[in-house]
Amino acid sequence: MSITVEQCIDKTPIVPFLKWAGGKRWITRRNLEIAPPKYETYIEPFLGSAAVFFHLQPEAGILADKNRQLIEVYKAIRSDWRAVERQLSTYVNLHSGDFYYEERSRKRKMPHTRAAQLIYLNRTCWNGLYRVNLNGKFNVPRGTKNEVVLPSDNFEKIAEILENVQLRTSDFVDTIRLARDGGFIFADPPYTVKHNMNGFVKYNENIFSWKDQIRLRDALKRAMARGVQFSMTNADHDSVKELYKDFPFMEEVPRNSVLAGKSEARTLTTELLVRSWK
Ligand SMILES: C[S@@+](CC[C@H](N)C(=O)[O-])C[C@H]1O[C@@H](n2cnc3c(N)ncnc32)[C@H](O)[C@@H]1O
Numbered sequence: 001m002s003i004t005v006e007q008c009i010d011k012t013p014i015v016p017f018l019k020w021a022g023g024k025r026w027i028t029r030r031n032l033e034i035a036p037p038k039y040e041t042y043i044e045p046f047l048g049s050a051a052v053f054f055h056l057q058p059e060a061g062i063l064a065d066k067n068r069q070l071i072e073v074y075k076a077i078r079s080d081w082r083a084v085e086r087q088l089s090t091y092v093n094l095h096s097g098d099f100y101y102e103e104r105s106r107k108r109k110m111p112h113t114r115a116a117q118l119i120y121l122n123r124t125c126w127n128g129l130y131r132v133n134l135n136g137k138f139n140v141p142r143g144t145k146n147e148v149v150l151p152s153d154n155f156e157k158i159a160e161i162l163e164n165v166q167l168r169t170s171d172f173v174d175t176i177r178l179a180r181d182g183g184f185i186f187a188d189p190p191y192t193v194k195h196n197m198n199g200f201v202k203y204n205e206n207i208f209s210w211k212d213q214i215r216l217r218d219a220l221k222r223a224m225a226r227g228v229q230f231s232m233t234n235a236d237h238d239s240v241k242e243l244y245k246d247f248p249f250m251e252e253v254p255r256n257s258v259l260a261g262k263s264e265a266r267t268l269t270t271e272l273l274v275r276s277w278k
Helices: 005-009 051-056 068-094 097-105 111-124 155-162 172-177 210-225 238-243
Strands: 042-044 061-065 165-169 184-187 229-235 249-258 266-275
Touching: 042 051, 061 068, 061 172, 068 097, 068 111, 068 155, 068 165, 097 111, 155 165, 172 184, 172 210, 184 210, 210 229, 210 238
Parallel strands: 042 061, 042 184, 061 165, 184 229
Antiparallel strands: 229 266, 249 266
């Protein structure tokens, strides 16, 4: 079944429930053509906080990320959103500076308790950052925000729109490979550019290298040859522009960005939007 952009934006808006580095909520508020007018299956290989999926609300899709803990949160909400919500609300009275660190070191076992724990830590940690140490343990310090339950929370609606999608923990190449003729991929990789890996400490399992940028370009090229449409956001950098110079559409998109932790320090930056259509 095909869906049109008009049909998509008619739906009750969903605000991402996680704060994620590189989150694309800003792009959904702009009048940018990030999706083609018609497509069948929606595919998002770098899901993060799912801002674009929540904006478009397609009826069928494949959502994936390499971060297993993240994908487990979406699965837990889909299978029992009430249990996740109930567990999350228990943190409201428990939250404090000491409790944050106790909870951060606690190993939760059930899908709904693990999901609520990640949401709680995401909302109260420093700048909504997701970072793990060499043993895969979340190690971000406490931040300045204390709100555990947000007025925008709508886990029931999220569970409903996740009902017909496939959720996968996988590398983006495996996800993109699943896209068929008529499908649409929205790709938002980590913004790695050439030559910036000097002195980079390889502590994070989600590290994205320049080789990954090349793998992504090649995977998108193969998908296009199968009749798949795509749009991709990336760093506005000469090395990335060079990678996509033969693609049908490339645009620099200006945006106001806030320096981490300094809400008063706004700067104007640009990001790159690449598409398979003009
Ligand atoms: C810029 S974020 C995506 C943000 C998302 N668009 C949003 O609105 O929140 C990039 C995501 O790519 C994931 N990632 C990193 N390396 C990956 C890989 N090799 N395959 C799939 N996902 C990967 C990270 O875990 C992260 O969630």
